[in-house]
Amino acid sequence: DIGIRMVLVASSGSVIRLISRRFVYLVLIALLVAVPLAFYGISTWMAGYSFAVGIQAYVFIIPVAIILAITLLTTGLLAMRTAMRNPVEALRYE
Numbered sequence: 001d002i003g004i005r006m007v008l009v010a011s012s013g014s015v016i017r018l019i020s021r022r023f024v025y026l027v028l029i030a031l032l033v034a035v036p037l038a039f040y041g042i043s044t045w046m047a048g049y050s051f052a053v054g055i056q057a058y059v060f061i062i063p064v065a066i067i068l069a070i071t072l073l074t075t076g077l078l079a080m081r082t083a084m085r086n087p088v089e090a091l092r093y094e
Contacts, residue, residue: 031067
């Protein structure tokens with residue numbers, strides 16, 4: 001897919017955005033499932049204590065930001081490495 005796009009004169013930036021966007025969507029879907037479950041689990045767990053502390057928003061915002069940053073960094077670097085390769089090499093073996 002990337003080799004064909006590069007042969008058809010797609011820019012490296014557009015290829016990197018395309019691949020990164022796909023992975024970010026998957027991570028966001030996973031976070032939409034995980035964050036409410038984690039909130040429910042923490043709330044249930046903390047309700048058993050007599051001096052329960054309220055759950056702050058930063059407990060979820062900071063890990064989500066870190067996860068998205070790692071996802072963008074990883075997929076961006078891998079996509080950049082793939083986009084910089086010669087597309088003929090990729091198409092030769094397909």
